[in-house]
Amino acid sequence: MTALSSLFLSHGSPDIVIADTEAHAFLGKLGRDLPRPDAIVVVSAHFEAGGVAISGDRSPATIHDFGGFAKELYEIEYAAPGCPTLAERLACMMRNEGLAAGVICDRGFDHGTWVPLHLVYPDADIPVVQVSVDPHAGPAHHFRLGRALEPLRQENILIVGSGSMTHNLKEAFAAFRSGERGATTPAWVAQYVDWMDKKLESADLDALLAYRDRAPFAVENHPTDEHLMPLFSALGAAGEGWRARKLHSSCDFGVLSMNAYAFQ
Structure with a gap:
């Protein structure tokens, strides 16, 4: 069986x-283009914990962890099953790599997980396990986390990093309030995204891990960087000699890059 590519998806605004x-x-088209996995592991930017936390619920609830959107958004439920046995296995894999990890319960699907999956796999019939990001750790930690997940790709388990290529909420909320969903992308966003694209294309891991010091306008695009950390987990899961393939490029509200990538 050919190993599945790991994915980085920008989940953007919940709506x-x-x-x-x-x-x-x-x-909405991506799920039809991908092989059907037996399970999905999502490293979500909206699941924050010290170390590595893994969701172990058998039937996770849907968390509507946002405010100010249309009523119909709060009525959406993503009823995919969890997989407690896979969660326990992930924790063991993490600990074997020297990472502090544990399984927690009563942790539903946050919108970093259910928003993209609702579009990619709308039938919600594939087991899903969530893995946390650590807001106090950087790219190297999350890359290492991804490396621990790498063997799963050979078992038809899809590894998804769900975050955002850019995530300046102050600027995004200003555009949202003004209704400018199609606003022009400013230079400070375009230059940063172009730099990231080029470093991913050239597989320049050293530059990517040091993006906060090297990328133009890195801090402006990520005042806090938890939304980029799932990218590094997806990279790590691709293993040695990884190559990036850009799947999608667009920008929402002018400042939320929705870029998506596959890593093999």
């Missing part, structure tokens, strides 16, 4: 589920 955008159309 991408119901909005008519390029990213919505891309995610």
Whole structure:
């Protein structure tokens, strides 16, 4: 069996589920283009914990962890099953790599998980396990986390890093309030995204791990960097000699890059 590619998906604003955008159309088609996995492991930017936490619920709830959107968004439920046995196995894999990890329960699907999966796999019939990001750790930690997950790709388990290529909420909220979903992308976003694209294309891991010091306008695009950390987990899961393939490029509200990549 050919190993599955690991993915990085920019999940953007929660209402991408119901909005008519390029990213919505891309995610809605993606599941038809991918092999059907037996399970999905999502490293979600909205699941924050010290060390590595792994969701172990058998039937996770859907968390509507946002405010100010249309009523219909809060009525969406993503009823995919969890997989406690896979969660326990992930924790063991992490600990074998020297990472502090544990399984927790009563942790539903946050919108970093269910928003993209609702579009990619709308039938919600594939088991899903969530893995946390550590907001106090950097790219190297999350790359190492991904490396611990790498063997799963050979078992038809899809590894998804769900975050955002850019994530300046102050600027995004200003555009959201003004209704400028199609706002022009400013230079400070475009230059940063272009730098990231080029470093991913050239597989320049050293530059990527040091993105906060090397990338133009890194801090402006990520005032806090938890939304980029799932990218490094997806990279790590691709193993040695990884190569990036850009699957999608668009920008929501002018400042939320919705870029998505596959790593093999």
